[in-house]
Structures are given as structure tokens and as C-alpha cells.
Amino acid sequence: MAEVEKILTSRIGTKSSSDIDSAMQNGAYEALIKALTKMTPEQVLNEVKTANLKGRGGAGFPAGIKLSFLPKDKKSIKYLVCNADESEPGTFKDRLLIENDPHRILEGIIIAAYAVNATSGFIYIRGEMASGAKILEKAISQAYERHFLGKNIMGSGLDFDIYLVRGAGAYICGEETALMNSIEGKRGEPRTKPPFPANYGVYGKPSNVNNVETYANIPTIIEKGGSWYSKIGSQDTPGTRLFGLSGHIKKPGIYELKSNVTLRELIYDFGGGILGDKKLKAVIPGGSSVPVLKADEINVTMDIQGLKKVGSMPGSGGVIVLNETVCIVKALLNLITFYERESCGQCTPCREGTHFLRLLIENIEKGEGVEGDCEKILSICKNIMGRTICPLGDAAVMPVESFIKKFRDEFEFHIKEKRCLPETFKMTTIFSE
């Protein structure tokens, strides 16, 4: 087991880690002070770029480059948005940071604000995270008290406010443009792009949206330098990642690891192996939206390159482990039901497509499937993929396509035999409805 450098979770576990005093005893806001007093905004932005920090929300876009899309002038209104609407099934890493080290997130946002001359920031937190919202609220007010927020922060000339906005229970609001609509009090529906958020974001102003974990990396990058950071772990996703292990695993939880850790290490070394010492059947390696892997595909690193080899991606870092008792059809039904319900209903292919996908999969699961259903499902998938305004359509399709392609026999068995595979039983709830 490789020695793990704690970047994101270093303060978690210390006493009252969410409180500003205790956080500051453990180094909070030192990077901010360094940035404000010793660095120019350009230098800060360059460090983030050099670090090659990749977005941790799922798409893995380089955060420094994204930040630099914002207009460069000092006068215009610019918004930073922190996406804390963590709702992807199997993903619970941001919640850990929010509840235990909110100041790391705030510090990251404020440093980013300094780098791009942003005027205000919004933290959009998932509606269900009531306690997280309270903790963040308190943290924000503490940051104001210490003058890390507000007018002329630490005498640097930077004016920056953070507003906390709570969602109302829609997965789609984690999509950046739907999130912006929701902040504006509109229906949470993704916007067509272009215009892109960097030009036309919240309230029509240039905006930058990043994930909680992405922001949380920034203080360390400033503290230790971009090039130091870029050398940690895998080249394509430098730094550490928070992996959330769940499902049929002995030690579920959040693990901060370098991204070149292999999936096998993650499951067996860190996660302690499969629950009930059963056989591993399948793993969803990066949140419910990424293609599923079979048991023999786990000898890959958890970075972009590694997972690409087996047709999947790191996504949000939520690793869902399924053992041999799982009926794969039922598991997929569970997932597609989620996506059907969470489709905002704008685009025809997603709104109608996810509905018919669910109907077809439900039929198979109920023993009412007919020959050719799998083809039909794949054909619908083909016509949803890439045909929608936002990636929810793609997110719904990827598990469906991969489940069928990788477990085709089990689907055909269901269709022919009208029942589950003998070794599986009606799955107890892994994903809560």
C-alpha cells in the first residue's frame, strides 16, 4: 500500500475541524494570505494551471484553463460558482468536505476569486444537505468576521462575497447551467450552449462553475506550488482524489488516494474486499453515470487513461461495488428509474427516451421482455447519446449501454426464462429510491 499524502482530508478528524479557529491552527487560510500578500492574480492563476488540476465534478476539465476563460478585465462583474449539489448516486465525497472542512472550500474559492477578479461567489448546495448548509453558513460568517470575505479582503483590494444557495431536490441542478438557472430562481433546466457560462452565466454575467473538491485543492496548490502538485500521482489527473466506496464492500467510506491507485487496490486493499466474501460481479467506478466494469476489469488505475482502457471513466470518484448476488437487470432498472425521474423534461430524446428505456428494462425485469428488446434498448441509447442539451441524456445512456453490452447473457436469460439468474436474488436496496 503506497504512502498516501493527505491534501484534502488533512484536517478532517482533528477536533472541531469545521470551526475557523481550529482550522486555522491547522493551516487554514495561510495559502490565501500568501496569495493576497505575495502573489499577483496572474501568478495565482498560473500556479493552478501549472498544477494541471482537473475538475472533480465528473468531466475532468482542467480547472485553471476554465478559470482563464473568464474576461480578464478588472471592472466587469464576474461570478464564481461552487457546485455543491452532489447528487450522483454513489457519490458522497463533497459532503465530507463540506461538513468537516468548509474553510478549505471557502479558501479555495476566495483564492480563485483573487486570481480572476471575481466579484461574488455562489455556493449551490444540495437541498437535502441541511446540516452541510448550516455548517457552511457558519463558516461563511466566520470568514467574514476574520475579514477573509467582504470588502478589501486583508487589505488586498479584493472585494468578494459568498452567497449560499440551497437547492430544492433536483439532480439536474448539478448540471452547471441548470444550477445557474436555479440560483436565479428559475426552473432548473439546462441552457443551450453557446453562450457558455464564461460569457453568459449567472444573471447573464461571466461565470465559472467548479466542484467542491476542485476548489478544495487550490489552497494546497498555492501553498506548495503548482509544479509540486502536478507531480503527485497520475499525470492525467494529478493530485489526490476522494474515492467514495459503497455497495458490497467491507469498509465503505471516503478514501483520499492518488489517482494512479488501481481499482483492485481500492476494493481489496483499502476497502477490505467484498462483503460476505462473495465473488465480485461488477463495479461502477465513477458514480452511477459511468459505464460499468466486470470483475475481470479491475486491474486498471483510477485515472482517465486507466479507466479508458476498459471503456469507462473516473467521473465523480464514487465506486459502487456489486457482488454476485446482484441481479444486474434489477440494478439497471434502479438506475434508469433514477434518470427517468430526474430528467428535467426539456429535450425529447431524454424525456421520452429515458421513459421508454425504463419501460423496456422494467418489462425484462418483470419477465415480460421479448426477443429483440436488447436491440431496441441499444437503439434508443444511440439516439439519446449526444442528442440533448445537457449531459443527463448521456449519463442515463452510459450505464444502460454498458450493462447490456457487458451482461448481455443475463438480460437474455431474463427475457427467455422470465426470471433472475439462479445465483442472484431480488436485490435488497443498494441505491435508495
Added chain:
Amino acid sequence: MADTDSKGPNYPENVKTTTSPKETTEPLKGKNPGDIGATIRIQIDGIDVKVPLGTTILEAAKSAGIKIPVLCYHPKLKIAGNCRVCCVEVQGARTLQPACATPVAPNMVVWTSTPKVKQSIKTVVNLLLASHNCDCLVCDAAGACELQNLAYELGIDVRSRQFPISCNTLPEIDSSSPVLQYDSSKCIQCTRCIRACSEVQGKGIIAALHRSKNVMISAGIRNWSDSRCDGCGECVQACPTGALSQKVSPKVRVWEARKVRTSCSYCGVGCQLDMWVSENKLVKVEGADIVPNYGSTCVKGRYGHDFLNSSERLKTPMIRRNGVLQEATWEEAISEIAFKIKKIKGEHGNDAIAGLSSARVTNEENYLFQKTIRAAIGTNNVDHCARLCHASTVAGLAQAFGSGAMTNSIAELEHAKCILVTGSNTTETHPVIATVIRRAVREHGTKLIVVDPRRIDLVNNATLWLRQKNGTDVAWINGMMNVIISENLHNRTFIEQRTEGFEELRKIVEKFTPESVEEITHIPARDLIEAARIYAKAESSSIIYSMGITQHTTGTDNVLSIANLAMLTGQIGKPFSGVNPLRGQNNVQGACDVGALPNFYPGYQKVSDTLIKEKFEKAWGVKLSSKDGLTIIEMMNAIEEGKIKGLIVMGENPMVSDPNLKHVEKALRKTEFLVVIDIFMSETAALADVVLPAASFAEKEGTFTNTERRVILLREVLKAPGQAKPDWQIICDISSALGYEMKYHNAAEIMDEIASLTPIYGGIHHYRLQEKGIQWPCPNDDHPGTVYLHKDKFSRGLGKFHPVDFIPPDEIPNEEYPFILSTGRILFHYHTGTMSRKSVPLNEYVATGYAEIHPDDVKKLGLEDGGKVLISTKRGKIETIVKSTEKVAPGSVFVPFHFAEAPANMLTNDALDPIARIPEYKVAACKVEKPH
């Protein structure tokens, strides 16, 4: 349904803008700002296409004649990109791209009908069909349904359906609105209705409800009728399927009906309507996608035309015999008129006869009417209800600028940086202009200032609302000018070069400091200062006003003050800036233009001017009177005094519309001979000696002139009922019978005669009006018409400042009559209700009169919301229903005047403006009490 040829509502017609219209008017449409620029070359289906950067693939394809199917796209609306039927292949792109939302890029290569694209369209349409309640057999939209057409085009029959039917075929239909209904099972969630309501109408009443497959649209909490929807039907027109439809099924298929374009007669906006007819029955009405309304209408225009087929229409001439009106032939009726008129003429002279022309009928008819009164009868006693609405505008603006009409075009309003609305409840009286104002605010950031004693609807969109005390307009306007001058915000160059009389103005406004104005008007000084600054500093400021300014004993003063304000700041004579009186009735502008006024021949040529008189004498071949005729109120007085014996009324209803009705009734009953030409048995017609049945606006040809001076065409949509005839034919018959031969083959011929005698109409002929009409002044056949007035030079040369002092209203509240009464119109009814009150849906909205009273007063007086109330003034009293609302200020009462059973004009004051002779409808002292 979507006419992809239109430019959309955002293009001001012929507006000479300083910036390119692209920059100022195009909505973002899925483009990055700054994308607009050079022409680039792209390739679509192997064809080279050159388009400006910023164009979408869809627009580019259209310009190359390549059709890409669309459903959620509508040329008037912002891009939603949600239906995904327009997805095309772009070389190098990972996925298919929506053509409507994807801007072109240099050297882009696009393919619109590859197998992949075709498969994608088919899948989308299949998905939609599976969830669509395909009851096309009985759906009103069949034949006009875009989904049906697309399925037909793609040949998707039952066998090639890919998905099981998955819709609720027995849905609950929301038919709670009086005019429309929503069937969610036919909804394809394209959001065109939502965007139409929000972007075009600026109302934002419709929203999407639920998510995923349960998405439906909704207005109101439970039912459509719970919402603020006023039934304009913009959403229905935008709906591509039968989801939103007209409530009453026409039971006629689109392909069995024919479409006739004509002009709406419900107000001065002059909306162009496409009326669908079949077998002389009106099937449906749509807004035509052309200036000035670009597809929009109000609830009256779209759903209020059922009166045309009303059984109560007058169908035969009638003569009063033994005190009872009895059916007669045209010959009998006309000879009766000729005999009686000749008799009165012989006994009492020409001036014993008077005529009330009409703001409802065409220019041609108004022209012939005044010609008949002047040439056949030999008097200038001709007037019409413009006297009651904008006489003070005509008088005031003529003095200040040289001509009295809207200086700008409706479309320009959308791009004014500041709009000041005063004395106009635009939302109710000129609904489609209100949408333009709301769009200006919502889409272009225009600052809206509302000055009105009532909390009118536009206050919701206003930057600033100044609530003045009724009848104190000169004071606040002078106050604004005081601020402007003291803060040095006046436009010195403009004042020096374009105006005269500034020094006198400066002196008079000196005493109107914001503090002293606050005392008179109750407008907080701070707000007045703010308003003055916004108005003066804006790059372009447009003033909109209406009856709230004109219907006062100081009406002309009010108008002069407004003109002063505009000239002081140089906010006139340029695009988007000016003084814009909104004309109330459909052809009140035209009726004035063509001389239905006692002191003017057509084109505001003075009756008293000998040269002008000679010109008309020559043209009409008869000697004319050089004496100014009497105005409406003066006519009523003259009848009472026995000076006028005979009265011909065409399309007016003074028994409801004129102030101090008791007096009017007394006068009308006293006439020796009263002729009424109308489409219904109006309250006035009921008193007549001869009643002649007229064809309605939809049953004849001719022109109206709308409030923006645009002469627009009427076309014959339906055949007139029974023996009813167009007014111009009736007038010709009367004139000829009176011995002054009058014969025309058609309305176009009459317009040619008008053009030959009326310089401002010099180039106006029917053949030139076919497409979108012409705005006068249009001096000759080559002139394109005039978008905005007073560019470089005022009509009178220099603009003239008129120093105006504040004079309180004629009647102010006292101990006996402690409330201020004000009257006006409401959205759902029009004028005296002869048309609108015969319409079923309009009456479902509002069936009867009421009085708006502040909740505090309701409580204080022991009244009840919805209960009865007695309102009285020195002149009369009415009993009506209480509407408790904070729209009116405490101490004020508002009564709409449409309702003969509770006629507001029983109460109104017939005190006149000394110059314009307009009565003070807007202020009267009244008593409010519980009926005993």
C-alpha cells in the same frame, strides 16, 4: 403555423437606427455576445453558403433553400433547442448538432439528410408520437399541426411506430379559461407557449410543471382561470399542436377555410389579423405576422369577434312610425331622410343640421360623411368622438409642434432607453403596445416611469411609479422641468436651434420646485427628481400618454406641458424619442385626418382659410360654409336650445359615451329628426327616427389609420347580414337623395379623391397599402411614408414652448362629494360595448360594470367587496358593484364607462377645456354610499 419568413417582433419597421438593427434588436438566440460580424462561407449539403458570422445553421440552411424540420423553434422566440428534430451532422463534431442553436463557424461543413440524421429525426418523432394523444380525427389542429405534418412527411404509420403508446388518452383538459383550453396529452413540451407568454407578451404567466415525462404547462395554481392570464392567445398561436386551442371548436377544418387579412377594429393599435372564414362564418382569428403587431393580438382581437355573427345585428332599415321603429325598405328610409333633412334645411337653415361621424368606420366613410355634411347640407357641424378623447392633443401638439399625432412608431418604443407612461393604462386600452413596452423593459433594459393615480398593470414593470393626485399634471410636469433646468440637464443646443419661447418657460417653471410640487401633487420630491433625471439623461426617451392627460378642463395645458418637457430635453425628432399620444379608437386618427372635425377639412386644413375653402369648393363643385361648426358637446347644447333640429349619427353611441348623460338624453329626445347608422340597436339608435343597418368592419373594404399614423387596409372577410350595407354606400345614397350626387365604385376610388385633396395623404392609395400600410405624412406616390415626425424641423418650423401654469380641476372634492371619481376603459370591453358586450367570452371575463374602491374606504363606508354601492355626483347617480382594490388610492373611485346599466357618464362632468372643448371625464367630485 410558424411563418419562418417573418423578421419577428424585434425589428422596427423602416426605423432609421443609428446603430445597426442587428446589434440593438437581435436577442441573444444562443449566441455568444460579440459573435456578430463578418460574412463567412460554409457548406451545407454540398452547397456553398455565405452568411454573417453569428447566424445559426438553421438560418443559413434556410437562406440556401434547404429545409430542416423544426418543432420547438419559432422565429419570434428565443432558441430553446429542446425538441431535437433539427439535429444535423457537422463535420468534425462528435455528436449531431441542433441546427437552431448552433452558430455557424468558418468553413463549417454541414449535412442535413445523412442516414444518421434521418434516423435521429425519425426516432425523435417516434418518441413524440408514442407520448402524443393522436386523436387527429377530432383535433382542431389537424391540418395545421406541425407534429402531424412532420409524421406525415416522414411517413411514420402505425407499422413503423417504434414505441408503444404511452400517453394518457383520457386526459383532464383544463378549460377553465373563457377563451382557450389546454390538453396535456397533446403537449410536446416544446415550451413555445411559455416563451411566447414571457418573451413576446412579457407576462410570464405560463410555466412548465413537474419533470421528466410528466412535464406539462400550467398557468395558475390549479386551473388556468386562477392565473393572471388575460386571454391574449399568444400561446395558442405559438402552439405547434392541438395542446393549446381555442376553447370553442370552430368545427371547420383549416383546409376548408380561407384566410383573409384585415385590420382589427378594437383599438387604435391597428393589429393586422388573419381571419379564417368558411361559408360566411368566422372560424378563427390569428394575429398576422406583420407590422404593427407581429402576430400578437389582445383577447378582444383574437376571441372577441363572435359579435359579427350575432343574431342581434341590424339587418333592415327601420323608420319610427307611431312612436315605434318598424322595418322599412332602403328606398323608404332614404327618401324619409331626404325629405326630413330638406324640410329642416328649408325651415331653419343649414346650420340646424349636424352630423356625428365615427372613429369606428373607415377613412373613406368619414371623408364622405363630412363631405355630405359640408357639400350636400352646407354646414360645418360635423364632429366625432375624438372630441371626447384627443381634441386636446390635436390642439396642444398643433400649437407646439404643428401637428398632433404620435411622433414615433410603435416598434420604436421597444428600443427607447426610457419610456414615460402617463394617463394611459396601456395594458387595458392598447394591450399590444403594452407588450412592446414590457418587452422593452424585460428584454432591453428600458427604464419605465409610470405617472398615474392608479396602480396600473405597467407599474409592475416600472422603475419608478409616481402617484399624482388626479388633475395635477401640469404641476408635476413643470416640476420635472424645474429639476431639469436647475440641474442643467436641458438640451441647450436643441433649445437654441429648434425651439422658441424658452425664456417664458424658464420663468413659469421656476416656482415649481420639487417641494412645492409635492404639496400639489403628493408626488414625493425625491421621486420627481429621480424621474426627471432618468427622463432627461436617457439617450432616448419616449412619452406615452392618453386620456388621463387629455380628458381634463386643462387637457390642452397638459399636452402643452408634455410637449415642453420633450423639447426641453431634445427628446423628440429622433428615433425612439418623442411624444406619443395613444389614440383610443381604431380609426380616431383617421377620422380626424380626413376632416370629421367642425373646424378642419381633410388633412387639418382650416375651414376658415379662404384659399383652402376655395380648393374644396372647386373640387366638390359647390359653395361651402366658412363658419366653424359645432363640437359634440356644443351640438348637444344647441339641440337643447333649439338651434339644431336634425342630427345624423354614424357609428357612435353618445347615449353611453358622452359626459353628463342625463343632459345628452334630454337633448337627443328633443331632436326633431334623428338618424342613426349602426350595426346594432345601440342605446342611441333606440331613440332614432330612422335606423340604418351598416356593414361591420369585417364586411367591407376601406382603410383605418392607426395610432402610429399608419394607413392600413380593411378587406371584406364576411358578407354583411341581411340588407346591411357599408356606411360609404349608405352615405352616397343619402347625399344623392339630398340632391348632391355621390357615386363611387369602391373604397379605393374614395381614397384616391382623399389623396388628391389632402397633402399628408397625397401618396396614399389602396394599391400601395396591400402589404403593411403607409405612415403619413406621405405627400406623393413615391414617398415611403414617415416613421417618426419632426426630424430636423418641426411641422410648424420652430417648436414653441408654451408657459403653462397649474389650474386645479373644475370640480374638487367637498364635504358633500368627498371622493374623486375617474372613469376609463378595461381590457375586456370596448367603448360603449356595442360590440364587446355581444361577445360570449369577453362577457365571461367581465359581464357588468363595477366601481374600484380602496379597501380602506370599503371598510370605512361599511361596503362589501362584490356588494352594491351608490355613487352620485351633482349630475346623477348610479348603482353598481364594489370592487375592493388597492389599484385606486384611498379617496378615489374608478368606474369603467362601457356599461349602459351603470353608466359612468351619468356622473361625469361636462365642463370643457376652453381650447379643445374636451370634457373633464377624469375628475369629478362624487359621493360613495351604501344603497338604502
